[in-house]
Amino acid sequence: AKEAGRGRCIAYGADMDRDREALGELEEQLRRSLDTDALSVAFQPVVAAATGAIVGVEALARWKTPQGPVSPDVFIPLAEKSGLIFRLGRKVLERSIRFAADRPGVDIAVNVSPTQLCAPDFADGIVEVIEREKFDPRRLILEVTEGVLFDSPVQARRSIDALRAKGIRFALDDFGTGYASIGTLNHFSFDRLKLDRSLVQALDSERGRALLNATVSLADALGIPVIVEGVETAEQAAYLRQLGCGYLQGYYFGRPMSDADFDSLPTRLARA
Numbered sequence: 549a550k551e552a553g554r555g556r557c558i559a560y561g562a563d564m565d566r567d568r569e570a571l572g573e574l575e576e577q578l579r580r581s582l583d584t585d586a587l588s589v590a591f592q593p594v595v596a597a598a599t600g601a602i603v604g605v606e607a608l609a610r611w612k613t614p615q616g617p618v619s620p621d622v623f624i625p626l627a628e629k630s631g632l633i634f635r636l637g638r639k640v641l642e643r644s645i646r647f648a649a650d651r652p653g654v655d656i657a658v659n660v661s662p663t664q665l666c667a668p669d670f671a672d673g674i675v676e677v678i679e680r681e682k683f684d685p686r687r688l689i690l691e692v693t694e695g696v697l698f699d700s701p702v703q704a705r706r707s708i709d710a711l712r713a714k715g716i717r718f719a720l721d722d723f724g725t726g727y728a729s730i731g732t733l734n735h736f737s738f739d740r741l742k743l744d745r746s747l748v749q750a751l752d753s754e755r756g757r758a759l760l761n762a763t764v765s766l767a768d769a770l771g772i773p774v775i776v777e778g779v780e781t782a783e784q785a786a787y788l789r790q791l792g793c794g795y796l797q798g799y800y801f802g803r804p805m806s807d808a809d810f811d812s813l814p815t816r817l818a819r820a
């Protein structure tokens with residue numbers, strides 16, 4: 549597999565998928581897990597900052613092996629390199645849409661890897677699943693990171709435009725990290741801006757607060773609603789609420805969890 553930096557399109561050949569000899573043991577294990585419950589999806593609540601009402605969830609892939617859980621930060625890059633990301637992405641999307649179909653009023657956010665977004669048939673694949681499941685496309689939000697928009701603007705724009713025309717929304721993920729910058733906001737339309745949790749972690753300093761305030765003002769000026777990630781304390785939640793952030797997500801409100809655990813949550817998670 550060709551090495552590619554974060555956000556780059558990886559040239560993908562069908563033979564890559566079949567080239568088992570080149571795959572490491574972990575890749576082989578991941579391939580086998582794709583058809584089993586070992587590869588699952590957890591759902592983390594997103595709340596309206598003003599009320600604490602659950603308005604959505606983010607779908608996050610989970611992988612359990614006999615040796616213990618493996619972090620997405622390990623197996624997602626592995627899946628990208630080996631081409632398994634297409635099957636993995638489809639599994640996550642199908643699971644996510646079924647989750648949301650059973651839970652009206654809950655929007656579903658699904659992460660999309662650069663490799664997926666670069667594939668010419670990406671938009672068709674999403675539309676196919678949505679139509680088959682008769683799912684309202686306006687309830688689906690696809691989360692993308694900036695690198696791919698910069699490195700492969702033509703294909704990325706084609707896919708994003710086609711899907712937005714169908715009513716699917718897009719969020720720019722990890723805003724405020726090195727991977728997402730202001731220029732991107734000028735060239736692509738986003739329906740949501742996800743502020744990285746590093747911005748929340750910096751809230752205990754004057755500079756950190758200034759940075760977050762300015763970022764929220766920027767989003768306001770562009771008319772893009774903000775979702776702040778990584779909210780872990782009541783103090784952070786209260787600060788972000790009074791600042792006028794639209795949506796909050798983080799361990800304070802709820803960790804990524806199973807369907808059953810999600811269904812036992814109260815409809816409002818505001819505790820501040």
Ligand code: C2E
Nearest residue numbers: 608609620621624640659660661778779780798799800804
């Ligand atoms: P991400 O999209 O930025 O997802 C948010 C990450 O922050 C998740 O890590 C989540 O569990 C974690 N998180 C949520 N709230 C808090 C909090 O309050 N504090 C802290 N410290 N962390 C919090 P996770 O699940 O380990 O996923 C890591 C990354 O893996 C994701 O980052 C995303 O880029 C990628 N990923 C996960 N699932 C998928 C998937 O199905 N497809 C693709 N393409 N990527 C995925």
Ligand code: CA
Nearest residue numbers: 606659691721
């Ligand atoms: Ca995300």
Ligand code: CA
Nearest residue numbers: 721722742777
């Ligand atoms: Ca993020």
Ligand code: CA
Nearest residue numbers: 693721722744
């Ligand atoms: Ca991330």
